[in-house]
Amino acid sequence: MKKYLFGVDVGGTTVKLGLFNPEGEVLEKWEIVTRKEDAGNHIIPDIADSIKAKMADHAIATDEVIGVGIGVPGPVTSDGTVLLAANLGWGKRNISKELSDILKVNVMAGNDANVAALGEMWRGGGRGYKDMVAVTLGTGVGGGIIIGGKIVCGATGAGGEIGHIHLEDAETDTCGCGRKGCLEQYASATGVVRIANKKLAADSKASALRNEEVSAKAVWDAVKEGDELAIEVANVYGEYLGKGLAAVANVVNPEIFVIGGGVSRAGDILIEYMKPHFEKYVFPGAASCKFGLATLGNDAGIYGAAKLVLD
Amino acid sequence: MKKYLFGVDVGGTTVKLGLFNPEGEVLEKWEIVTRKEDAGNHIIPDIADSIKAKMADHAIATDEVIGVGIGVPGPVTSDGTVLLAANLGWGKRNISKELSDILKVNVMAGNDANVAALGEMWRGGGRGYKDMVAVTLGTGVGGGIIIGGKIVCGATGAGGEIGHIHLEDAETDTCGCGRKGCLEQYASATGVVRIANKKLAADSKASALRNEEVSAKAVWDAVKEGDELAIEVANVYGEYLGKGLAAVANVVNPEIFVIGGGVSRAGDILIEYMKPHFEKYVFPGAASCKFGLATLGNDAGIYGAAKLVLD
Numbered sequence: 001m002k003k004y005l006f007g008v009d010v011g012g013t014t015v016k017l018g019l020f021n022p023e024g025e026v027l028e029k030w031e032i033v034t035r036k037e038d039a040g041n042h043i044i045p046d047i048a049d050s051i052k053a054k055m056a057d058h059a060i061a062t063d064e065v066i067g068v069g070i071g072v073p074g075p076v077t078s079d080g081t082v083l084l085a086a087n088l089g090w091g092k093r094n095i096s097k098e099l100s101d102i103l104k105v106n107v108m109a110g111n112d113a114n115v116a117a118l119g120e121m122w123r124g125g126g127r128g129y130k131d132m133v134a135v136t137l138g139t140g141v142g143g144g145i146i147i148g149g150k151i152v153c154g155a156t157g158a159g160g161e162i163g164h165i166h167l168e169d170a171e172t173d174t175c176g177c178g179r180k181g182c183l184e185q186y187a188s189a190t191g192v193v194r195i196a197n198k199k200l201a202a203d204s205k206a207s208a209l210r211n212e213e214v215s216a217k218a219v220w221d222a223v224k225e226g227d228e229l230a231i232e233v234a235n236v237y238g239e240y241l242g243k244g245l246a247a248v249a250n251v252v253n254p255e256i257f258v259i260g261g262g263v264s265r266a267g268d269i270l271i272e273y274m275k276p277h278f279e280k281y282v283f284p285g286a287a288s289c290k291f292g293l294a295t296l297g298n299d300a301g302i303y304g305a306a307k308l309v310l311d
Numbered sequence: 312m313k314k315y316l317f318g319v320d321v322g323g324t325t326v327k328l329g330l331f332n333p334e335g336e337v338l339e340k341w342e343i344v345t346r347k348e349d350a351g352n353h354i355i356p357d358i359a360d361s362i363k364a365k366m367a368d369h370a371i372a373t374d375e376v377i378g379v380g381i382g383v384p385g386p387v388t389s390d391g392t393v394l395l396a397a398n399l400g401w402g403k404r405n406i407s408k409e410l411s412d413i414l415k416v417n418v419m420a421g422n423d424a425n426v427a428a429l430g431e432m433w434r435g436g437g438r439g440y441k442d443m444v445a446v447t448l449g450t451g452v453g454g455g456i457i458i459g460g461k462i463v464c465g466a467t468g469a470g471g472e473i474g475h476i477h478l479e480d481a482e483t484d485t486c487g488c489g490r491k492g493c494l495e496q497y498a499s500a501t502g503v504v505r506i507a508n509k510k511l512a513a514d515s516k517a518s519a520l521r522n523e524e525v526s527a528k529a530v531w532d533a534v535k536e537g538d539e540l541a542i543e544v545a546n547v548y549g550e551y552l553g554k555g556l557a558a559v560a561n562v563v564n565p566e567i568f569v570i571g572g573g574v575s576r577a578g579d580i581l582i583e584y585m586k587p588h589f590e591k592y593v594f595p596g597a598a599s600c601k602f603g604l605a606t607l608g609n610d611a612g613i614y615g616a617a618k619l620v621l622d
Contacts, residue, residue, distance in 0.1 A: 145563065155442050161594040247477065283472040285467060
């Protein structure tokens with residue numbers, strides 16, 4: 001009898017789904033719309049219907065399904081209870097039980113950033129490691145802590161919220177979390193743009209960045225071209241990111257940091273500008289960790305969700 | 312057949328030992344001298360001799376001993392290899408195997424701060440919790456991270472080195488680790504004295520601290536007496552400690568921080584001066600954690616070492 005896993009990544013606009021074999025190969029992937037109306041009450045039944053249809057397509061019997069893993073944008077405790085997923089209209093709910101009651105298979109749930117970290121460990125940039133921190137540099141800064149191959153959910157589902165480590169007393173703008181001076185305010189896509197715009201306003205030197213709307217991509221492209229002002233921006237960026245990751249390393253001392261998210265498309269150069277600062281701030285006994293890039297992109301969530309069921 | 316555990320805490324001056332039952336009650340505790348000469352090669356045989364003698368005293372057979380746990384002042388990896396214990400004269404060595412070869416029982420080893428954290432979780436201030444951070448405010452600042460009831464050793468045995476989280480760019484003094492601006496430079500016993508001496512030099516107001524040699528105890532005693540300058544010192548102290556623990560909470564989101572070490576003898580007042588700062592800097596979703604005081608004092612190490620063998 002063949003065995004299968006489903007991995008589900010619930011986002012605010014679409015739900016991504018994947019059918020996997022236990023070796024972690026994706027056999028098929030697809031998406032459905034996230035129907036958030038009616039307090040998000042359609043989302044779980046829609047996922048169940050989509051999985052049932054896919055099982056019918058492939059003539060997969062219920063007892064061939066090891067389980068369904070599901071990643072959710074909000075805090076999830078280690079028993080799989082979603083505490084809140086405001087983007088979906090959800091308050092506290094036990095979605096593992098809800099989906100399992102419909103499908104009659106084992107269902108495991110986790111926070112989307114943590115689940116994506118697990119995906120990168122299983123089949124992505126963290127392959128072969130058991131103590132890993134995934135860092136997502138996107139609109140915000142997220143993290144996923146993996147210790148001994150398992151996600152650190154935290155007591156209230158806030159494990160890995162490394163984007164909100166306080167780094168800057170002098171900050172006057174407020175972070176999305178309500179605090180001031182969080183790592184996310186500098187190391188996110190909007191963070192690099194803020195740093196660049198401040199440099200452009202404070203310094204009159206010529207820069208390619210003066211000719212276009214500043215974006216994270218534009219900054220890193222200019223760095224690669226040797227643009228002096230962009231390089232100064234990259235150094236400020238690298239100092240904040242390095243300082244934040246050094247704090248993380250002093251707590252959990254991972255084997256590797258796996259860097260993903262939109263900003264990481266800049267590639268290894270981002271690590272080059274961060275690493276000297278990391279080394280300056282980290283405890284010497286934790287300094288030998290590796291840095292790598294995430295490789296699964298937007299699929300990390302479905303991979304990690306599927307892996308949840310195997311653990 | 313009765314069952315027994317031994318817990319061993321190796322320090323630079325003495326080795327503490329304890330005989331336990333599996334319920335975690337200490338039946339007897341004693342100490343031997345740490346003989347550091349000859350590259351520390353006597354230490355393990357001395358421990359073995361002492362345990363054998365205690366087994367003979369109590370007529371304990373080898374098969375009644377579940378195992379021996381041992382805490383060591385240095386980094387220890389999750390397989391029990393000591394990477395370095397400079398205070399003992401040790402380089403890299405597998406002390407679990409060395410001691411097990413002599414005693415013919417299971418031996419587990421861990422870093423002393425991490426092992427003490429485990430002890431506090433088992434029988435001390437962290438009883439009933441599984442996700443806990445122990446913070447030791449002594450000559451230095453140490454930490455022990457427990458997730459799901461297990462110690463987070465880290466890839467190179469540096470898990471929980473929270474005393475070396477960088478907090479202060481403006482620091483000019485160098486920390487014991489070689490960096491500048493570490494939590495330990497403010498939150499240790501010497502840290503509180505440094506803060507107090509700076510305040511005393513910069514401010515001419517009357518204070519009980521001007522009449523005696525400043526110590527951590529003197530500062531907290533003066534705070535309890537309402538001494539204005541001492542209260543300012545406590546606020547600076549609390550801000551650094553709160554900021555550091557907030558960073559830790561954003562990474563692992565524990566249920567509780569258990570505060571121990573010499574400085575913590577000040578009692579709950581230390582937590583009172585730290586907590587408002589913690590709450591200001593922590594990610595809101597991780598803010599609900601508890602704070603408690605360690606209760607096992609210098610015995611935390613032997614308790615935790617014994618618990619290592621049960622896990």
